[in-house]
Amino acid sequence: MDSNGTASEVARAIGAALGWNSSSDDRKSAMAYLESVKAGDVRVLASTSFLLVKKDWSSEVRLHAFKLLQHLVRLRWDELSPEERREFAKVSIDLMNEIANSCEEWALKSQTAALIAEIVRREGLSLWQELVPSLLSLSSSGPTHAEMVCMMLRWLPEDITVHNEDLEAIDIFCTQLIPLFLCKIYAGDRRRLLLRGLTESLPDILPLLYTLLERHFGAAITEAGRQQLDIAKQHAAAVTATLNAINAYAEWAPLPYLSKYGTIHGCGFLLSSPDFRLHACEFFKLVSSRKRPVDADSDYDSAMSSILVILMNVSTDFLNRSESGYGIINDSEYEFAECLCESLVSLGSMNLQCITGDSERLSLYLQKMVQYFKHYKLELHYQSLTFWLALMRDLISKQKTSAGDGSADDLTSGDNQKRKLIPFVNDEICSIMLDISFQRMLKKEKANPGNELSGGALELWGDDFEGKGEFGQYRSKLLELIRLVASFKPLIAVTKVSDRVILIIKNLLLAPLPSGNLAVLESMQLAVENVLGTVFDGPNDDNGSSSDVQLASCSVLEGLLQQLLSLKWTEPEFVEVLGHYLEALGPFLKHYPDAVGSVINKLFELLTSLPIVLKDPATSRARHARLQICTSFIRLAKTADSRLLPHMKDYQEEDERLYGNEEGDGLQMLCNGDGCDIVMDKEDGLQMGSNEVNEAEAEKGEKRGKQPAGGFFLGIADTVAYLQKEGQLLRGEHNIFGEAFLIIASAAGPQQQQEVMTWLLEPLSTQWTQLEWQNSYLSDPAGLVKLCTETQFMWSLFHTVTFFEKALKRSGVRKGNSNLNNSTASSFQSHPLASHLPWMLPPLLKLLRAMHSLWSPPVAQLLPGQIKAAMIMSDFERTSLLGESNPKVSKSAINSADGFHLNMKDGNAEPNEVDIRNWLKGIRESGYNVLGLSTTVGESFFRCTDIEAIDLALMENINSMEFRHIRQLVHSILIPLVKNCPSDLWDVWLKRLLYPLFVYSHQALRCSWSGLLDEGRAKVPDLHGIVGGSDLKVEVMEEKLLRDLTREICSLLSVLGSSGLNSGIPSEQSGHGGRSDVSAPKDSDIMSSSAVGFLLKNKDIALPVLHLCLDAFRWTDGEAAIKAASFCGTVVLLAISTDNVELRQFVCKDLFSAIIQGLALESNAFTSADLVGLCREIFVNFCSKDPAPRQITSYLKFLLSLPCIGHQDLLAFEEALGKTTSPKEQKQLMKSFLLVGTGNQLKALAIQKSVNVITNVVGKIPLPYTFHYFLCI
Structure with a gap:
């Protein structure tokens, strides 16, 4: 077929491939034909494409023909002889002149210029030097010619400005092709030569661009003035092209x-x-x-x-x-x-x-x-x-x-x-930044247009503002700037923030509709918090004493404090905002202790102004506001440090004088929960209105030289006790106060913390340890069902458990000190809760065991409908699994639940399924956390807790637990337990708890993953959890549950394989696997001091664990694979460090092949480096120098079974590997070897980046052409 005939066929194929009315088969056939032309004879491709760029064809055909020419230049240029390349370049330049003369559309001009630029980049410096004079001449032929020259100059430096420095795209281990380092050198040299040539030509290029800019801008203005608009547009296009070209050089010239x-x-x-x-x-x-x-x-x-x-x-x-x-x-x-x-x-x-x-x-x-x-x-x-x-x-x-060294010599x-x-x-600039930042803390949607304080004429952030992230991110930047200015000019920041808040409050009080302007006051609370935190808790507060700036700031803030204390707000929205402001004063109160009592009194005033919340939607806002006020005490205790301590301790001493009670009735009342039948020694308690107390408090106020608002001031504990006795405080609320007391006490030291802990917990132990309720409700599932009808007592138990959780959190070991394997008896006895665990945990374990039994099939079948409904996931949990937007349900929403939240007086009203679901969820979360946190107490937990009770509570019904609950159990209990268990007790604790977990989880996960990978749907046994919804949504939820549990189990493996629990294993060996050092530790010593060694010694546990690791690499979950790889790394080190033949056989055969299979999955791309590293360790340490041939045969046979590896390739690889001791270089060699050996089929190692292309001109190059391009440079 002649060239014209071929061109006609190609044109028809282009029309079919791009035509919207072409059938799918026609389109595929056309694409296949076009690909065959691109891969066919290079000269036919060139001649056909040059014919198709002529004006005789449609724009679509011409544009595609230009892409064919660009493809040829990029990827097949070397197939042409030097003479043919010269002729190709000459025809292309003539084509540019032809396109310019005929005033073609912009896309064709751009493609032509791009083609010339591509030719220059491929042919090199010599062609460019020949072209410069002709380009200078061509640019003076007219505006269109100038435009095309500028287009070409714009595309030419693309290889410099669009860097593709990741030349790892050609990182293929191949002995028969150009070596990798040569490819890098050639590509780098070509780029450097082009840069040098362009730089040498800048004295020609830049004056040309300036001349074109001046000439065509002036001409465009002149022609526009003459109303010659078409000509003016041509000159304007030349100016635009010139500016685009200039911008291509702006980054590097x-x-x-x-x-x-x-x-x-x-x-x-x-x-x-x-x-x-x-x-x-x-x-x-x-x-x-x-x-x-x-x-x-x-x-x-x-x-x-x-x-x-x-x-x-x-x-x-x-x-x-x-x-x-x-x-x-x-x-x-x-x-x-x-x-x-x-x-x-x-x-x-x-x-x-x-x-x-x-x-x-x-x-x-x-x-x-x-x-x-x-x-x-x-x-x-x-x-x-x-x-x-x-x-x-x-x-x-x-x-x-x-300020640190007083010298600038080293700067x-x-x-x-x-x-x-x-x-x-200066001060003026800082003031402006603060003023503007304060105004812009408010979103447009919350601003009151009629209020100048709502931003005035400023354009505030709105939901329609795009391209700059979320409002929260923007506000964080404003707050950071506020903190920086406050640190730079503290007194100005304090004055500005104080004056603005006072002004907002005064305007709000005068407004006819105050609620309309409340958002402005809300927006300033974070500013107050950040300014005061910076000024009073910042670098100027290192020595604990007040600086001159802080003292001056205290004087400024007195006005703000008085303004806040004078407010008589009772609406929940206003009370909540005022509570936020009072808690924000914490850092200030640390330096101004005289005001602490007034702030505490004001918070109690706000609390009592809100009604006790019953189960009435109309009062939900008041309920939230009460919780906020109670939480303010916690935040004040944190930020005001020890300044709240006198307001608990001194009044305690006064109470002892009044009542003759060493413990203080106030604190006993605090610990007496709603629904708890604790008999108090003094039934009359504390009467706030009694003359005796009033007179005593008035006398106390006179002694202190101050008279708080209201005529007297009670200690925090006494006030809380009175409010609880009078029925003005819910159990969830007084739990929050108890947490605040723990924080206050911790500021006074360990002894005070121990006393307060006992003070708070001992009254609770009376009810919690009673056998009557345990036998009645926890002896069988029917008892727990009955408990779910006893609303008041049910929630009383819940709040007891949550208080245990809070007590453990507030007295626990600091982060980073979780490894207690070497703890001594004296260390764990000093923990504030060590002596309380023996009575706290047994009833909790019975409660958890009873709750877990509800999910066992025999029991679940007999449950009432209300309990069955409560076991189903909440709407929030389902939407969370689906990834749909849903307001986050805070734990306080459950913690605030009370027996009183049902509108009842006799305590016999039954809760609905939502209440029972919340109770079950809360008991599970807090109960698991209590057990997990108890492991941080020290050896007292492991030596004094009944492992039989733990085992029954957690593992008796493990086969019936839902995936979501097993994940929670592993995360909250087992991982902390593994981290903190003393090594001499591993045989007692880990063997007992991990065996049933790993056996069941491996079976369940393997079954579910098999369903997902083979049938497209995970077989998750969460029968009670997932009910209703479309099939697609159910499938999504099942897969999410499966992945979450898989990752959590692998996280447990990662912890077991961590260095802290495997200190006896020597670090990675250098060289090969022989252990000739006579001083090397014995196998028994290594295994006994390693958690992984302990697991492997117990074959009942080892088998499911090792099989789980192998499967984790084959499952399509990258996060799980990363964690499993961490565990396997320790297994490999253990195999290297010991003479366990069976373990080496597993590592060299099963683990090695599973890792390579894992590299075939794209999902493991993020962990590919770790997996390749494991392969390197196995190969380097068990290569042919190892005297044990059986292991060697296993993985060498596997490597030789790969499709593209022969015996000589393997020998060459071993030789290359032996020439370097660098782990990094060895990993790179292993990666390249595996890629070639599998025919580049390891998707986790596949290169994602393509080579450089001219943007907006051509599409991405298919991967095979990419490699060909680099390897043929």
């Missing part, structure tokens, strides 16, 4: 060149042109973001200074117009201003030295950035915010540095430049 040849001046001039200013400003944005070289000279600084002057002058014009309100500013002008601001931000960040050298220029620059920051347009403010954040971070760090030049800025960031 030497800055002095850009100044010398007029590029900076020309682009600066065009900033005044509405048609071209965005393109021109893009140039300045690119240049400004270039980091100042270390060896920059005066020419560089002069050029950057000229850029700064241009940008500031243009900014001044815009800002003056904007602030004066003169004229209308459209969206295009704001887009331009945003680019200007971004350029100034980049310049200040990357080239600060060019600004700080001139004080006047620096002052003007900061003034412009302040103007942008306070601009009402959100986009402009946002751009400036990034600058001020970076600047203030640097200033604060430099301030600390200079770098850049540091000194930043220190020069400190005097220029």
Whole structure:
């Protein structure tokens, strides 16, 4: 077939492939034909494509033909002879001239220019040097010719500006092709040669671009004035193409060149042109973001200074117009201003030295950035915010540095430049930043348009603001800036925040509808919290004493404190906001203890102003507000440190005098929960209204020289006790107060903490340890069903368990000190809860055992319908599994539940299924947490707790538990238990608990994964959990449950394989697997001091564990594979360190092959490095030098079974591996070897990145061509 015939066939195929009305079969057939043409004779491809780019064909055909030509140049260029390549280049250049003469559409011009650029990049420097004179001549032929030349100049440096430094795309281990390092050298050399050629040509290119810019901009203006609009458009297109070309060089061309040849001046001039200013400003944005070289000279600084002057002058014009309100500013002008601001931000960040050298220029620059920051347009403010954040971070760090050593001798030049800025960031600038940040803390949707304090004329953040992240992220940036300014100018920050809050409150009190302006006050609470936290808890508070600044700040805040204390709000919304403000004062109260009593009194006043919440939707807001006020005591206890302690301890002593009770009735009443039948020694208790107490408190107030509001002031514990006795405090609320007491006591030291712990827990033990309720409700499942009808007692038990949880959390071991294997008897006896565990845990274990039994099939079949319904997932849990948006249900929503939340007086009302579900969920979560936290108490837990009771409670019904519950049990109990169990008790605890867990979980997971991988649906045994919903949603939930449990089980394996639990295993061996060192530890010593060794000694546990690890690599879950790999790494080290032949056989055969199978899964891409590392360890340590041939045969046979590996390849690989001892290099060799050996079928190792392509011109290159391209450079 002749060339014309082939061209016609190709054209028809292109039409069929792109035609919207083509059938699927026709489209596939056409695509296959086009691929055959691309892969066929290269000369036929060239001649056919050149025919199809002619004007005789449609635009679609011509564009596709250009892509065929570009494909040829990129991937098959070397198949042409040198003479053919020259002829190809000549025809292409002639084609560019032809396209320019006929005024073709933009896409065809762009493709032609891209083709020429691709040819120059492939052919190299010699062709480029020949082309330069002809290009200069061609550009003067007319606007279209100039446009195409500029297009080509724009595409030419693409290989430099769009870096593809990840040349690992050609990281293939191949001895028959060009070696990897040569490919890198050739590609790098070609790029360097092109860069050198372009750099040498800059004295020709840049003047040409400036000339074209000047010539065609002037011509466009002239022709537009003559109303020759078509000609004017051609000149305008040439200007745009010239600016695009300039921008391609802006990132890398030497800055002095850009100044010398007029590029900076020309682009600066065009900033005044509405048609071209965005393109021109893009140039300045690119240049400004270039980091100042270390060896920059005066020419560089002069050029950057000229850029700064241009940008500031243009900014001044815009800002003056904007602030004066003169004229209308459209969206295009704001887009331009945003680019200007971004350029100034980049310049200040990357080239600060060019600004700080001139004080006047620096002052003007900061003034412009302040103007942008306070601009009402959100986009402009946002751009400036990034600058001020970076600047203030640097200033604060430099301030600390200079304050730390008092010397600037060691500071770098850049540091000194930043220190020069400190005097220029004055009080006025800081005040403006604070004022604007305060106003912008409010979202547009919550602002009251009629209130000036709601942002005034500022454009606030709204839900429709796109491209800058979420409001929470933006607010975090504002808060960081507020903290930085508060650290830099603390007194100004305190004054500003105090004055604004007072002003908002006064306006709110005068407003006819106060609730409409409450959002403004809410938005300022975080600002108050951050300012006070910085000023009173910041670097100035290191020694615990108050500095002069802090003392002055206290004086300023007295006015705010009095304003807050004087408010008489009772509406729940207002009470909640006021509570937030009072708790935010915590850091301030640490330095102003005289006000602590007044704040505590005010919080109690707010609490008692809200009604006791019954089960009434209308009072839900009040319920939430009460919880918030109670929680404020916890937050105050944390931030005010020990300042709350006197308000508990002193009054306790006074109570002892009044009542003659060492323990203090107030605290006993605090511990007496609703529904608990605890008999108090003094039934009359504390009467707040009694004359005796009033007189005593009045006398106490006189002694202290203060008279709190209300005429008297009770201690926190006594007040809580009174409120509880009077029925004004719910059980969940007094639990929160108990937690606050624990925090307060911890500030006084371990002894006080121990006393308070006993003080709080002993009254609870009376009811909790009674056998009557345990025998009645926990002896069988029917008893637990009965308990679910005893609403008041049911919730009383729940709050007891949750208080145990809080007590353990508040007295637990600090993070990082969880490994208690070496703890002594004295250490665990000192734990505040060590003596309480023997009575706390047995009833809890019975409760958990009874709850778990509800899910066993014989029991579940006989349960009442209400209990069965309560065992089903809540709507929140289902939507969470589906990944759908749903407001998070806080645990306080369950913790706040009470017997009183049902509107009843006799205590006999039955809860509904939602209440029972919440109770079961809460008991499970808190009960599991209590057991998990108890393991951190020390050896007392492991030596004094009945393992039989633990085993029955947790493992008796493990086969009936749902996946979600097993995951929770593993996460909350077993992982902490494994971490903290003493090694001499592993045989008692780990063997007993881990055996049933691993046996069942491996069987269940294998079955479920088999269903998912083979049938597309996980077979999850959560029969009670998943009910209702579409089949698709059920499938999604099942898969999520399966993956969650898989990951948690593998997390447990990762903990078992951690270094802390395997200290006896020597670190990775260097060299090969022989152990000739006579001083090496014995196998028995290694196994006994290793958790993994312990598991492997117990074959009943070892078999399911090892099989689970192998399966984890084959399941399509990357997170699980990462954790399993961690465990397997320890197994490999154990095999290396011991002479266990059976273990080595497993590692060399089963584990090695499973890892390589895992690498075939794309889901394991993120853990591929770890998996390759394991392969390297196995191969290096058990290679042919190992004297044990049986293991060697197993994995060598596996490697030789790979499709692309022969015996010689294996020998060559071993030789290459033996020439280096670097683990990194060995891993790289192993990776390459596996890729080649499997025919590049290991998806986890497959390269994701493609080679460089000209953007917006051609599509991605298929992977095989990518490798061919690199290997044939």
